[in-house]
Structures are given as C-alpha cells and as structure tokens.
Amino acid sequence: MQGGPVTVAPATLRLIDRGDLLAALDRAAARKVTIISAPAGSGKTSLIRAWTDRPGGPHQLAVVPVQRDQHDTQLFWLALLDAVRRATGAAGDAEPAAATPEFNARAMVDRVLSELGDARGDLTLVIEDLHELASPGALAQLTRLLTNLPPGVHAVVSTRHDLRLRLHRLRLAGELSEIRASELRFCERETRELLDAAGIALSEAGAAVLHQRTEGWAAGLRLAVLSLAGHPDPERFVAEFSGSERTVAEYLLAEMLDRQRGDVQRLLLRTCLLDRVNGELADLLTGRPGSERILLDLEDANAFVVSLDPERTWFRYHHLFADLLRLELRRRRPKEVPELHRRAAGWFIEHGQVVDAIQHTQAAADWPGAARLLADHSFSLTLGGQEQTMQSLVRAFPPGADHPELALVRAMGDLSQGHLDEAAAHLAVAENYAETAPPDCRRRLRVAIAALKLRLARRRGHLAGVIEQVKFLDSPLTGQSDEDITLGSDLRAVALLNLGTAKAWSGLPDAERHLREGAVLAREICRPYLEVHCLAQLGFASKVRPFATTRRRCLEAIALADRHGWGAEPVIAPALISLSGALVFTGEFDEAERWLQRTEQALQTDTGPDIRLLLHMVGGMLHACRGRHQHALEEFSAAEQLRSQLEGPPATASQVAGWLVATQARLGRPGEARALLAALDDERAGSGEIRNACAVICLAEGDPAGALGAARDVLDGTVPVIGYVTVAEAELLVGLAHRELGDQRAASQAAERALALAEPDRLVLPFAMTGSRELLETLPRHETAHAALRTEILDIIHGSPATERDRSSPPPVEELSPGELRVLRYLPTNLARVEIASELSVSRNTVSTHIRSIYAKLGVRDRSSAVRRARSLRLLSAGRTR
C-alpha cells in the first residue's frame, strides 16, 4: 500500500474528446434508432455522456438508465415517462407518475408515445444498460415504442449484448444504425491523447505497448491511467503489465487498488456491495467518517464512480468495476460480507427504504429475516404500488425453503390479478402461520391478513365478510409509534373503500358516504391511488342517481386517474364501465362503445369476476339495444356465468338474468328461455326483472294475454323492482301486448306512460331493447306530451338522427352531425362551453367548433335562438332536465 494521493487532480483526468467517435454517433443518431451494443467496459456510457454534454448536443434530452437487474418493468416505464416529461417540460403540469399495484404496460407505451408526440422540436431519448431489463414482455413493449417514435424523436439504446428487439421494419427502412465494440475501441492516437490528458509521461513505445495489451478496451485504459497517475516508473508498470498473462481487468484493478490510500481502498471494498451509496451510508459501512469527500474525489477523477443526483449526494459504481470489487472483497474478506449486508439493511430500514433493506437481508442469507420484513411491510408496499417488486423479491428466495410469511405476499399478487381462489388458498396458509408467530409481529400480520381478506371478500361481493373484517380493523391498534398511526389511517381508508364498494355492490344506500369519506381521507394521507380507487367506485355506486350525476362523477374520477397516469388501469375500471353503462341507458351508443373498449383495455391484467361481470353486462346491454341479440346473448351469458363465482350477487343480478332470458326469447328460442327461468333461485324468480322476461317469452310464444299478466305484476307493485327502468320496460311490454291484441288505444297509452317515466332522465334503453319502434311510430304526435323525446328515441333506434324528422317543419340548411347533436343537447342548460366539453370529455375547442357549425347550419347567431330553432325543428325535447 502506498501513501499516494486519493487520486490525481480532477482537472487533469477529463474524458478526452473522441471526435471521430462522436461524429460516428452523430451520423448514427440521424436515423430513428441507434443501438450501441458492446461488452462491459467498452465505454458506452462515456460516449453517450460526451455526446449529450457537448455544445450543440441534443437540446431536449431524456436519459433513462435501467437499474441493475430490473425485474419491475413498471418502475422502468415510470422512470422513462418521468424522463420524457422532464425533457419536454411537461413535468410541471401534471402529478409525478406513481406506481400502482396493477399495471398495464401497453397503456404506458401509449402514454409515453403521446408525451413524445407533444414534444416541440427534436428530442433524443437515451436508454442505458438495456440488458439489465429482465423481462421479455418489457422488450416487446419497447419494440413497439421504438418502431412508433413520432417525427423528430430519436432513440439511442446502449446494451452489453444484442437484445430481442424486433426492429426489422426500422432496419429495412434504413432507420436503424448500430455502433459496436470495434468502433468504441480506442485507437493508438486516442490512447496517446488519454495519457497526455492525464499528464502521464510515457514513451511512444510504452503507449503503443499499453494500447496493444488492452486492445483499446476503454475500461482497461481507464484503470491503467488511474494506476499510472503519479506512478514513479510508468515504463516499468507498462512492461510488467504486458509481461503478464492475467486478464486485463483483473490485473489493472489490483494495481489500481494497491495504488490507492488505505481509506480509499477500504471504502471501495466495503461499499461495492451497494447499488447506490451516499456519504452517511459509506461512513457506516467503513466505520469511519469522511466518505463523502472520497466519493466526490473519485467521481471527479473519473474513477468509475458516478453521482446519481444533481446535488451529488448519491453515487453508484460502474457496473463492471463494482463486480470486480465485489469479487475482490469476497476473496480478501469473505467473513465481512454478510455483516456489511446486514448493516446496509439496517440503514435502509431506518430510512424507510424497505425494498433495499429486504434485498440486503436476502443477500446476507438471512432468509427468515427477509421473509419477515417483506410480510411486515407488504401492506404499505402494495399501497405504494410496489406489487411487481414484491413479487420479484418473493422469487429471490431459495426454492424449497418454506417461509410461511411469504404466503401473505403471494396472496396479494393473486388478488391484484383477480385470481381469487389462489388468493384464498395462500391466505389460509398465512393465517395458520400468524397464530404461531411471535407475539410482537402477530398483531401486524393479523392486520395485513384482515386487509387482504377484506379485499377478497369485496371482490367476491361478500358483504358480510367485508363487514366482519372492517370491524376487526376498526379496533384501535395497540402501538403508538408513527408507523402505527400511518398504518391506522391507511387501514381506515382501505376499510372505507372496501366497505363502500361492497355496499354499492349490494345496492345499499350508505355506500356513497363511505366512498366519499375514503376519498377525502386518502387525499389527506397522500395516497392518491386510494383516492382514485374510492372515486372510481363512487362512480359505480352512483348508478341509482340521475345518469347525468353518474356521468359527472365517473368523468371526475377518470380525469384524476388520467392526471396520475392510471387512466387505463384496473383501478379506474369501475368508473369507466359505469360511464359506459350510463351512456347506454341514455342511448348514446357510439360513445358508450368507446368507453367500453377503454374498460376492456384497462382490465388486461385483471381477470376478477366482479368487474368482468359488469363489463359483460354493459356489453350485453349495448348489443341488445342495437338489436344484435346473438352477441347480447353471449355477453349476458358470460356475466351470468361470472355471477356464480361470486359469493354475493350484485344488486343488479336479477337484471342480468332477466335480460339473458329475454334475449333467448327474442332470438326465437322461448324453450331455452323457459329452461333458464326454471333454473333461477326463488329470490330472483320473484323479481320484477324476471316478470318482464316472462312477458317477453309470452310475446315470443304468441301469447300476448300471458305477457299482459306478467308485466302487470310489475306495474301494480306486487313484485320488487331494481328501479324505474324496470317499470318503463314493463309499460312497453304491456304496449306491445296490446298491439298484438289489436288494442291500439291501450298500446298508445302504455307507450305514453313509458315516455313519461323516461322523460326526466332521458332514458332510451328499454325502448331500444324491447324493440318498441313501431309502438312509438304509431303513437300519434298530438296524443303525446313527449313528442321531442319520442322523435329522439326513434332517431336513435333508426341509428340515424335525421331520418325521422318531421317533414312538415322547415328543414335546416344542412343536417347536424352526431357530434354537433350531442353538443346541441347542452345548449338549453346553463353550462359554459368548457363545462360542456368536460361533460362530453372532449376539448373546449371541439365544443366551440361544433357550436359555430350548429349556428351556421341552423342559421342563427346566438345560443338562445339556436335553442328556439332546435326546439322548433324537434332536435331538442321540450323541457328536459339534465
């Protein structure tokens, strides 16, 4: 060991300007995608740094280094999204992207592409160390990103080996370029320049030998320069190096280490186990103060240490360098390794960095300790959106070793994906274990288990189970530490979410109160994911409200989810599907279909029967309204099938069954319909929805009198109904039966009563679903007080808003488009343009364009005359409230 300087003075050891290489990268980066593929230590990162830092480099730059051994693809994508948003300056407008327990990579790529599309001017996206991304799925999504980059966006990707990116299309189009190891190698002249820049006096011949021995390998040359700096006899160093047959990296690392001061050596060896290190943590591991200064000096000397933040508090080692140091540590001081990991774990847990703490506990081979830590923190890790990380931590345990704590974590993964039976099995194991656990952690385990059982019961629609777990969680926690208080608020918010959801599912009234309280609390304790979850369920819980209220609440929840980047994730699915459903009820089928598709997209990673039941139900409603009965049958059957997987049926269960039966009948299969009826339990068989279905069967069987009898049970209140929709449907069935019986007058009266029920909330669905077109058409205009609604419904059933317009009224110059008609409906309200835009979830500009166009087509100049003219044209119903 020699008493030399820590390192040479920083100024003398700058990266040399490798002009040829930079020019090569310039040429390459003119194409869409550049791949830099070369082995460890080839100088990929240095090249990228030099290229991006030089004057005239790309002005909008997003750099994403892939973390070591990155299994959590969500964290990778979030880092990428954040980097892009920082580069485009969009970061200020929106909440920072945060992780969620459920994650949809496809939607994330769409988001990144849309952010990139918004970039003004050229943007360069740099992804470093892509080989560390240990997920084939992520590579597939990345391929999609790279092959769809918007104009003006270029990507530079560095990797140690060629990856399975499918970029043939780019290659064929001449949009892919590559830089490989041979180009990165230092030439003899550059080796000379590197030595000169570091102030190393070495003969021409010595430099040539050094170049030959290292074969121009960048890491080798940098290690050599660090060893040679201040070396008393550089020529001898080079001669000995070239005389050795040892591998370049090993020889030079040993030389370089030996040239460092004792405290520097100690720091390098004792902190190399960490993926990132700061001064305090390094002091702890070395047992001495002053580490931060050493780290700063090492970075300034370009000695394989890189700072991770602008303040230069966190550092990491170059990967190759760290790997070599770790081997050196294990060889020189094998007994210290577990202790170093343990100390690091202790520091991380103290600083709330649970994941790092668990990883180091695992590295110390303290498997029981690691399992305990993971189980202990599983609840807050899930709420913090670290689901994928947790699952990869579970996989890191040695196979065969039985750690019952882990069952809890496995159950969480199952629940997020909607695998309810597997979740229940893992929970049972976890529960057994909790009873035998040491008392100090038994309480926390029980809480975590209760929270999971709560979630499971909710997803199964098992209200009693939910209430039972909530009662358990409601009992105050014994501890008084900060952590317990936080856990208390977290638990309360989770309890309110699940209780509210379960009550909404069962159709109970105080659901909305719980969910609203849950959302407020979640906001207070900064759990945006929980807040969005509560609001999404509130959208679902609003279904007994006027449709306009449901729509508004759903759109609010979706807007908040969008701001966080969760707009296409399972968490927002309840709001998406409820919005779609409300739109089907009011006859806005195209719009409904759009939201239905978005729900499907959001549910890619969630196969839970609860939410999928709603998806199929709304899908069936939409098909049935459009007269596609075969498709409707498939959807309603799928919904009915999922119902059987739930312990508690949703409040709408009889509705699904009723529509399923009715659809069979409408398809001309009354026999099958009756068989379905016979299989129903008594509770559902006695519901108004099923009585309506009986009426549909009778009509299909040519028995209008029977239909009248069945529907009248609904109208005279002898059977329970879900809501007024069922009553309106019954009126229409009565009307259809009277028509069959030839009593036009009674038919018209029934149709008029149905219209009266439908008017306040502009309900369209039952008219479309029951096929009441002729019933409405034969209703004389002078006999109805709801002429406008009648016209509107007929337009919707015909699928074209213009075909049924009254020929006697003066036709507008030009027909309004469906988009314009949608805007038109809001003109009688007090809503400003921006509010109309938010109601319709379109931009303000779109609304203004439509309004201009409406004025032009109607030949008016202001809003009130537009409304008058639209009314006279029967484009608007008379006095609708929205």
Added chain:
Amino acid sequence: MDPGPVRYTIRIDGHLGATMLSAFPALTPRRCGGHTVLTGLLDQSALYGVLAEIEALGLNLLEVRQHTPQRESPPPGDGRSP
C-alpha cells in the same frame, strides 16, 4: 429440454487470477497457453449463469464446448462456439 448436467469446457482469453476464478466456484480452471480453460458439470441454466458472469466481468469468451460421454467420440461440429 434440459438433459441435466453435462460436462462443459469454456475457454477464456488470458489467465484468470484468484479474484476472477472466485466468480466460477463450480468450475475447475486450467491454464492452456495464454488462455484459461474452465471445466465442470453444468445444466443449461447454470451454463447461462456462467456466460452472464463472463460477460459481466468483461472477459473475452473464446469457446464453449459440450462433452457428450454417451457417444463414442464427439462428432465434428458438436462444440458450441459462439
């Protein structure tokens, strides 16, 4: 289809010292001219682990060869060179 552990020889450029060799505890090293030859029984996933280690340490991989004792003599072209 993983047939189970099979004997492999892996040839690396340069002499591996004690530090580098500690990364390959399952393999027996031998020096052969300017190269190091590592030999040992590996299944497929262990083989890929070794190859990843070689990559991570910046070593220069020259050859990977599988020995199939069942056959009387390995047919030409059986060696898996990268």
